[in-house]
Amino acid sequence: MIIKVLLVDDEKDFVETLAQRLEVRDFDVKTAFDGDQALGLVREFDFDVIILDVLMPGKDGIQTLKEIKDLRPLAHVIMLTGNATVDTAIEGMKLGAYDYLMKPTETEILVEKIMSAHKIKAEHEERIRQAEIKGLLKRRGW
Amino acid sequence: MNKCTNKEVAFFGKITAGITHEMKNVLAIIRESSGLMGDIISISPEAIVKHQEKIQNSMVRIKDQIERGIGLTDRLNKFAHSTDETLSKIDLREAIEQLVTLAQRFARLKHVVLKTMTPDHEGPPVTLVTRHVQLQMALFASLECCFTVLSAGGEINVGIRKLEGKNVVNVVCKGDLPGQSEFVRNISESENWPALQEIAACLEGSAKLDETAHGIVLSFPDEIRR
Numbered sequence: 001m002i003i004k005v006l007l008v009d010d011e012k013d014f015v016e017t018l019a020q021r022l023e024v025r026d027f028d029v030k031t032a033f034d035g036d037q038a039l040g041l042v043r044e045f046d047f048d049v050i051i052l053d054v055l056m057p058g059k060d061g062i063q064t065l066k067e068i069k070d071l072r073p074l075a076h077v078i079m080l081t082g083n084a085t086v087d088t089a090i091e092g093m094k095l096g097a098y099d100y101l102m103k104p105t106e107t108e109i110l111v112e113k114i115m116s117a118h119k120i121k122a123e124h125e126e127r128i129r130q131a132e133i134k135g136l137l138k139r140r141g142w
Numbered sequence: 143m144n145k146c147t148n149k150e151v152a153f154f155g156k157i158t159a160g161i162t163h164e165m166k167n168v169l170a171i172i173r174e175s176s177g178l179m180g181d182i183i184s185i186s187p188e189a190i191v192k193h194q195e196k197i198q199n200s201m202v203r204i205k206d207q208i209e210r211g212i213g214l215t216d217r218l219n220k221f222a223h224s225t226d227e228t229l230s231k232i233d234l235r236e237a238i239e240q241l242v243t244l245a246q247r248f249a250r251l252k253h254v255v256l257k258t259m260t261p262d263h264e265g266p267p268v269t270l271v272t273r274h275v276q277l278q279m280a281l282f283a284s285l286e287c288c289f290t291v292l293s294a295g296g297e298i299n300v301g302i303r304k305l306e307g308k309n310v311v312n313v314v315c316k317g318d319l320p321g322q323s324e325f326v327r328n329i330s331e332s333e334n335w336p337a338l339q340e341i342a343a344c345l346e347g348s349a350k351l352d353e354t355a356h357g358i359v360l361s362f363p364d365e366i367r368r
Contacts, residue, residue, distance in 0.1 A: 010250075011167045013203050017174040020196060024181045057253045058294060082163055104170030107177055 003118045004028045004045065008038040008064070009053040009080065021107050027114070035059030035067075042071050049117045050077045051110070053103075054085040054092065061085075062092055069096045074124060076117035080105065146276050146344035149337070153279045154225075160247045161218045168211040175200040175207075217243050224274040229366070232277065234268040234309055238300050241281045248285070253294035256285065259301030259312075268302055270309050271365040276345055283338035284313045284349065284358045290332040291325060293318050308347075309364065314357035326351050329358070 005027045009015045012033055019029040030045065032038035034056055042050070050068060054061035065077055079100040081089040089100035098117045101110060179200050182193045190197065220240055242258050249256035281300070288298050296317030303310050319325055329335060329351060338358075342349040347362040 011171065013171045013207070014167060014174060017171060017178055017200065017203065021174060021178050021181055024178070024185070055251070057251050082166065084159060084163075104166060104173060107174070 001122075002026060002028045003049065003114060004030075004047045005114060006030050006032065006038060006041055006045075006047040006050045008032045008035070008051065008056070010034060010056045018107070018110075022111070022114075025111060035061070035064035038064055039067050039071070042068050042075070046072065047075050048121055049098075049114045050075055051114075052077050052079055052092075052097075054079050054081045054088045054100075060088075062088060062095065065092050065095055065097055074121055076121050078110075078113050078117060146279065146341050149279065149341075150225075150275050153275070153282065157221060157244050157278075157282070158218070161214055161221075161244060164214050164247055165211060165218075168207045168214065171207045172204050172211075175203045213243075221278075224278060228273060229271060230274050231269055231271050232274055234270055234277075234302055234311070234362075236267075237274070237277055238281065238302060238311065241278050241285075242300055245282060245285050248289065249298065252289045252292065253296075254289060254292050254317075255297040257297070257299060259299045259314075268304065268309055269364075270362055272345055272362060273366070276341055277362070280338060280341040280345060280347070280349065280360060280362075281311065281313075283334050283341055284311075284360060286334040287329050287332050287338060287358060288313060288315050290334065291315065291319070291328045305361075307364070308361045311360040311362070312352065312355075312357060313360065314352070314355055316356070319356050322356065325356050 005022060007015050007019055007022075007029060008031075010033050015031045015033065019031050022029045030041055030047075032041055036059055038050070038052070052061050052064060052068075056064075061079060065079070068075060068077060076098040077092070077096070079089040079092045079097050080103050081100050082103050086100075086102075089097070093100060098120070099113055101113060179197050182189050182197060217240060221244060238258055242256055245256060285298060292298070292315055296315060296319070299314045299316065301312045301314070303312070315325075320328065338349045342360060345362055346366045347360060350359050350361075352359050
């Protein structure tokens with residue numbers, strides 16, 4: 001299964017290059033350069049994992065995270081942070097972010113985090129599917 | 143030592159943190175670009191031909207980021223050297239160019255465009271003998287005042303002129319702004335306004351609200367008393 005990833009950061013060259021590196025590794029990647037653009041894509045597509053910069057112009061990472069979680073509660077968000085914003089990233093984890101990474105991050109470490117976030121999301125979705133099947137069978141008296 | 147000196151460390155920290163953050167971005171882009179080339183090369187010899195455009199784009203990115211890094215390092219180096227002497231002869235035009243470059247990240251985070259009205263080397267030099275660090279603090283404090291009242295898409299223009307023997311810096315705000323009286327109230331109630339007043343006083347100058355435009359007028363003497 002191809003993992004659908006959204007990369008959100010205001011450094012365009014960074015986002016575009018990292019996206020290409022993930023695409024080489026067979027991820028399906030879309031990019032956004034601010035919170036509002038990210039939310040537009042989240043409404044349109046069902047991403048498995050969202051990589052979200054904490055500090056961006058306009059809508060910041062925490063506000064964007066809250067709105068992503070409202071729209072797509074099952075999407076896993078990994079916060080990208082610098083030294084000065086680690087506390088914000090931790091606050092993000094309290095608000096439902098899966099994890100955080102310090103910038104600049106090693107691509108291999110990022111890939112590992114994306115894979116483990118996707119695994120947990122897939123398991124969660126499978127449990128929901130099983131529960132729905134059980135509920136359906138029960139309602140029909142089978 | 144005057145009462146503004148103890149705020150210099152905080153100012154240095156803020157500017158240095160901003161520039162080193164930019165440098166980290168520069169290095170991150172170089173790392174990812176070179177990493178992407180490595181990824182492609184490791185796939186197969188054929189992949190190099192297939193992804194030739196990606197390789198060329200990565201090389202252009204690396205070159206551009208190296209130039210950006212050199213520019214940032216040069217500005218940061220000049221900024222660090224502003225502590226070399228307590229009092230020094232300064233080209234005000236160059237000091238403004240320097241500060242506007244250093245403050246670009248702060249403006250970008252506010253979605254505000256920041257530029258000088260007089261480009262580098264245009265017009266005669268405006269020299270003054272003053273405390274270089276505190277002059278930069280005053281310029282930055284005036285920008286911070288503007289950041290608090292400007293909304294996204296706004297613009298700040300910084301220009302200089304000689305007026306009645308004084309060296310005047312005009313910091314003009316443009317964009318979706320309230321009426322003059324509300325603008326004046328918002329700026330004067332912002333937390334950076336008293337700090338700006340204090341720094342301007344330490345430099346034996348002044349910081350006033352522009353009565354004719356949405357902006358701040360800073361005024362500095364040719365030479366401050368030692």
